[in-house]
Amino acid sequence: MRLLTKVGVCASAVAAGTYYAKTSDDINSLGIVRFGRAAYTAAKIAVDYKILFHRIEKTDSRYPEEIHKLHLKSALCLHQLCCDNGGAFIKVGQHIGTLEYLLPMEYVQTMKVLHNEAPQSPLEELKTVIHEDLGQTVEDMFIEFDPEPLGAASLAQVHKAKMVDGKIVAVKIQHPKVKAHSFVDIRTMEFLVHALGWVFPEFDYVWLAEETKKNLPLELDFLNEGRNCEQVGRLLKKFKFLKVPKIYWEYSSERVLTMEYCEGGKVDDVQYMKDNNISVNKITEHLGELYSEMIFVQGYVHCDPHPGNVLVKQTRHGPQLVLLDHGLYQETEFKTMASSYLVEISSVLSRVPRQLLFLFKTNDVVRSIETTLHSRSSSTAFLNMSRCCVRAVADWEASRCRTWRCRLRTELHRQFQLARITLFSLYLWLLDSRLIGGWLQPKLSSFSSSFITS
Template sequence: MMEAVKPVPGFKTEEAMPSSERQPQTNNKDEKKTPEALYPSLFHRSVVYRLFLLYKHGLGLLVGAYLAYVNTLISKKQRFFRYTGARSLAFFLRPFVKKELRNQPFEVQLRRRLEMLGPTYVKLGQIMAIREDILPEKITDELKRLLDRLPEVPFEWIQRIIEKSLRARLDELFFDIQKAPIGTASIAQTHLATTKAGEKIVIKVIKPGIREAILSDIKLLQISAVILEWLIPRYQPQMIINEFCVYTEKEVDLTYEADHAEIFAANFANQPDVIFPRIYRHLSSQDVLCMEYFDGLKPSDPRVLEFSPDDLQKIIDLGSGAIIKMLYADGFFHADLHAGNLIVLPGPQVGFIDVGMVGRFDEKLKFTMLYYFHALVSGDIDSSVQYLMAMARIGRRGDPVSFKRAASDLFRRYLLRAAAADGSVSLAQLILQSIALGGKYRVFFPVEMTLMIKALVTFEGVGLMLNPNLDIPALSRKHISAIFAEHYNPQLLFKQFMRGVPELIDVIVRLPEFISESARYLQHVFNAPAPENPLSGLRSALMAGSCIIGGVIAFVYGANPILWIGLFVSSVIFFFFGK
């Protein structure tokens, strides 16, 4: 018999959430509504309709930006008759902008219009919010306030999606399931359930209509990116939108999140106190993800501070060590890390959840990041700047020399503050400020660096929450030095060398053959005749043609026969014997 289970401690249920985080409650009337009635714009899957919607809000934002500019003139108390034309135009344009937005600054209008456009554009805004190296601070600060939620979907629709996706009735799949969601965001909704074996799990379900709407919007954004790159190339819109499209396409396919959870679990197999949700593959699909339920506490829960000092220190060490390992040892890290995605479990253990969005460093970038962070926490300014530049891409009219000078000055100021404040400075803010300098000098960095900063901000914020006197540089130095030492462990280096031994032996065995073939090739190159110039006959052909034309002119104008006969004979000689 299917029945609702009671909320389990450790998750933020609606009752446990602060009022600012609670999801809007649906009344009985809403329960009978279909998802189309709750948020109809998502079900207009036509690309033409989505294009019209994007055009409407884009034009509205353009007019709104003009009104915001005129409002700044008024706020500066300019004389009444100054800028009369601009103010008159603004007066006629005001009715074309929503009343609630007319007097708002541009950054607020941008945030509100992204929210109106729906989940795709909210996600785009969240990616923009972390690109503080490219976009102005006012815009990124405002975009961090984006609301990533939609009204909850009635449970009967969630049930239909689960049954259709897993091809079985709900009572055949689970012992019971809680009808009230424990969380609802723009893309998915989560419920608590119990398996037939009695295990508590979390079920994550993609909301109806979301995938189709997002995929349609992605096509339009990729087209818009080309136009925006032409209009505002300084802010790299095409790069930001392309990065967004790559991440968002994976978020609407829950098999990626299942894969990520299993990769993380494998990477931390030797650290039993750092855990990730176990995935129930037989109960999961593209639209449904069933995973282990962590019965623990969020780091912000006051009960965590009741742990012993040793346990609190262990929690800090586990969390910070895990994040630094993800970034600089594995090159595969949680890219949507915040305090809400961390769980403190008995032991103590630290659990990571919601791993749908991940960042990756390729092998070269991973080692460069490792050397950069190690140099940074060790106070090596020159090496820090060198490795930072190794990750940069110089834009048009970029000034890398001035950037290196500015970054060096920034690192020196950081070291002075760190010495004066006994280590109580933020490494994440230092890295963020250093790559933010790049926008000024047209020096750009990969999006993975900004995602890395987000992870470091979480590590620092949670650590200071549990220990206000935490020395972040010293803790970072401890973990990064351990990774650095392991990387240069003689035994590990020997293993890496041995992996390449078969290829080295093969090269040695075939070395005489390589030398012989190289010698034959060089001999052929040096002894080969020079290639014939394809234009070698062009000069004689031009001379022959000139003689013919000259002979014709001489004949027409009645010149001495010796002249025009001589020209004709010369043309024949040039044609047949010229080289």
């Protein structure tokens, strides 16, 4: 009975969507059309997989080729759905495009293009948003306003402009109907992931819909994004390689954010780095150091570091990272697996604390960037992470001390552990150095064993 009800609802939604498609000029604003489109796509994908699993056993020699074709076909259908519905669907599609260690590559590669090719809104509609929120026209606020966007994302697009005082700024403007669509889109995703979980009990992605429901309202508030931007700038000001844009509050609202214009290439653009003599290894080291500090020391984590939100630039002081899109941060108390474990990971993710999901997502995105850049395998990221962990634990222990002796003992222990990490990093450098030849290898290997054991 439940199955018949679900099928009936989906069929009704699809039929209504078809009707409105012929009678309305703006069918995408109708919730029933958006729901019907999503329900049809999900049902089609589910049926295709059920048919394949019934027709061919996994041990069959034809199975790898057949499952590859189906993954690709289904990924293209999902990509089309994201583009048609836009908004929250684009957001989820971008997340799928970063899960290289979890999902089939056909899905990852197909959805990854959404980082650079999100649908755009007409300029006149964006100007209306500015006028409604700020009470001024674009012509009154700026002496120049580039009609071509710098980039279009899931929730907004950014245009370059020049203020009256000559400052060059980037104006982030929310797509006009995203907020209005968000409630229906979230409910649609909740329904579909529960329905798919019922059809395929081994795949549990309810956690993804729950996180979208919780966080989308925060990301739709650009004033919240501006506050996050200033906060992370203060917390991480010690990193000279990091740049966060300045916010111009007098030209900002819940749907408009005006900020300093920052130049640079996308963090996964290998050709840009070659042309500008930027070391990809240095960039991945900086990324690891930056996010280790966020997670383990500051407890304030940028949760959407996809390639479109991180720029790189060569300066006279070396490579610089520009961190954009500060709409979603997670404050944590604690400062990736092969695709063959998809079922197990999905089961775990449905039960882990919500805070951990952001850390998993951040790890997925950073590792995706490293894979795209083909940076060398390096222990630097792990050493930086270890240093951050030592510092975080020592800070916590020091906060519980009541005497100067306790604080002194804690500080000495901190410095001792940091010195050990530095010594171990020297060992790794010697091990990799061509100067030492082969005669020192056994001695260093012996040292490594004793060091790790202790």
